[in-house]
Amino acid sequence: MHKGKGMKFVGDSRIQDKGQRNTIPKDYSEYPGRTEAFWPNFLLKEWLVGAVFLIGFLCLVAVAPSPLEQQADPNNSAYIPLPDWYFLFLYELLKFEFASADYVVIGTVGIPGLAFGALLLAPFLDRGPGRRPSQRPIANGMMLMGVIATVWLTYVSVTAVDWEQREQYSIANATEHEVDTEHPGYEAYSNNCMSCHGENMGGNAGMGPSLLESQMNVDAVKDIARNGIGDMPANQFEGSDEELENLANFIVDNRPSSDGEGEGNGEGSSEGSSEGENSDSES
């Protein structure tokens, strides 16, 4: 009996397998009930589920554009790191006292290692023959506890985040920020500060930090311009007191967070949303 449609190997050293290969697929006769051919009957049902799922997924993609924040800036000290949601349980775990500082090993290696190790080796830990939940209360109980702990940690972590504040990190809201070039202090800014702090006060990697997030008032800004701060040397600004006054006002007024003229921020977000609309209509 040869395989396929009269296949013969010519000049081939292999010995043909005389015995019939066991290609008979498993049937489920040991489970009484109706069975169905995988192809095409069952697969069609699976694919219908898949198609519905795909439509839902594409709707999600169309409705929620994938987020992108501003370009990585290692000097951005105002940024609050946050991992993706599926790592939040781990992130939250490290906030507990018993899992941080001196005991951080417990939080990073100990607990996750135990939990995931147990998950990996579950079949060798839970060796009883019974499969029903009632026959293995310990295994199911531990798994339930693990799931609840993970969900709860994620939930706590999510609620602790100020999502509105994080919106500001998004590229749609931030890079569009533009300073008011008509402001009386603009000239002083462009002559004295722009080379380090950027055209739109957004900072310059390695040179000077962004001025947009600072909360300083006019007097503090004046003091820094004259006397410097941190790595910034003194006497960066050389001009009259009147110019200094204008400059400080300019910096404070053009911050998106300032209550006086939240203009920059408003512009930014409206720009962002119109961008979103455009890309939606393209799809």
Add this chain to the structure above:
Amino acid sequence: MLQKLYDWVDERLDITPIWRDIADHEVPEHVNPAHHFSAFVYCFGGLTFFVTVIQVLSGMFLTMYYVPDIENAFASVEYLQSQVAHGQIVRGMHHWGASVVIVMIFLHTLRVFFQGAYKKPRELNWVVGVLLFFVMFGLGFTGYLLPWDNKAFFATQVGLEIAESVPVIGTDIKTLLAGDPEIVGAQTLTRFFAIHVFFLPAALFGLMAAHFIMIRRQGISGPL
């Protein structure tokens, strides 16, 4: 025409048994949602695979525009998202797919666990499945550094610090991942790119093949 082509190949390679093995098996009633609606829990594994396929395809297309370099990575992502036709959609598929695949693999794991389906003789398949879970986490972790935005950068820094806290070999692990003991920068990005695009997907494909071959050999576990 197609039949002739098939016959031509079959005559030489004897592909019919392979094909029969994949297509011609019976599916029992207890996993068929058409018979018992509660059997929808058996869909999660298939949906995980489906989203994985979406991830692989969209990832392939994203690399047409993406550059793993700290000078250009961000600009290229921004370009493909805002300038390229459908770029927003494809990046969205990859971004949200990453979340959905984690959800699906989680639900699939829970289904298998609570049904005790990992018991003899299916222990090995469970181990392979959990390894797949780890690979997915690894793909998620290495993937979100790639756009080189603030979220990426700082989350990766935290992740690397977690790796560093491992006793004895922690610093070595961190250096191995980041390419430098201190800087999270150019070398980190290329390493994460390589891991995300070549190493982990290779592991993923190998493990998935093992997962599926074992399912075909052992069949789906019976009803409770």
Add this chain to the structure above:
Amino acid sequence: MSEKKNNQVSRRQFLNYTLTGVGGFMGAAMVSPMVGMAVDPLLQAEGSSDFQYVMDVSEITQEPQRKSFTVPQEDGWYESESEQTAWIYRTENDEILALSPVCTHLGCTVDWESGDHDNEFFCPCHNGRYDRMGVNIADTPPTAPLPAYEYRVEEGKLYLGKAQPRGGA
């Protein structure tokens, strides 16, 4: 009997067709945005060529002069300046002609009156020759005249656009 058999076959056939249809739908829904993204460069409208200032019209002579100018180039996310050169002169009809120095044979750079080729453009790679108007000389490798830049004259200044191929001779 045979009728029943036909019926069974057609049911399986029907399921197969439906399966192919659903699979095709899923594949198309998944892949079409990706393919759309991949073919984006084909769909991009060709950027309207900006004209760049090169030289003053008064400086243009009968003798071809080699002039370099830079064109801002936008290549996806990468913006740069690309340097281009042109041979600029007045023809016998007193028209301005700005020729691209890229040989139409295999893309080497041609030179004016190099060696002993008087009143000709000469390509050193395969001895390609062009006459004074940039038209290829028969029996030399090039098969088309040198491309000419689009030009515009404003307030006595010469601006060049894109090099356009001229019909083969």
